[in-house]
Amino acid sequence: GENVEQHPSTLSVQEGDSAVIKCTYSDSASNYFPWYKQELGKRPQLIIDIRSNVGEKKDQRIAVTLNKTAKHFSLHITETQPEDSAVYFCAATARNFNKFYFGSGTKLNVKP
């Protein structure tokens, strides 16, 4: 089955700096890669997603890149703000689309 690895586990940046979180996946058949933000005690919420027919997608300060050949995808947050502090999870769909495989999470701390 699919295996999703996520790095780093924790990331601390100064407000205004950029943050990059990286994930790799193993199943070349995976074709949908969402990123979720989870604030403490709350539900995971989708912040951006990308499909395998696209190499990059951007939404304001957030962007995701996908390299299908290398089987990795990354989340980029520019001009970070304290409210960006949360745990971020990457995910990939299974070959048969019956589930999402989640990465282990990255705790992002944006220092004011």
Next chain:
Amino acid sequence: EPEVTQTPSHQVTQMGQEVILRCVPISNHLYFYWYRQILGQKVEFLVSFYNNEISEKSEIFDDQFSVERPDGSNFTLKIRSTKLEDSAMYFCASTLQGNTEAFFGQGTRLTVV
């Protein structure tokens, strides 16, 4: 905006007791999931449900677990005989199709004592 709702928000139960966690997925969604998250850890897949049957389940989802969609709106997770290690946040999620955005409920925190 439509959302997935879960009840209760917090459940405390004694070891060995049965619990039922309830979820109301988004009405036009076709795929339903249960995930769990032990405190501070990753979100783990338990089971997916499509067309009124389980489509996939993980190793965690053993004979003590079952799911039901009894009335076309609710989607329940039952744990027959809870263990201490079942203590976790349980999230229900639904998707319109298998590879589209998953909407998560707010979770049920299950504490087994």
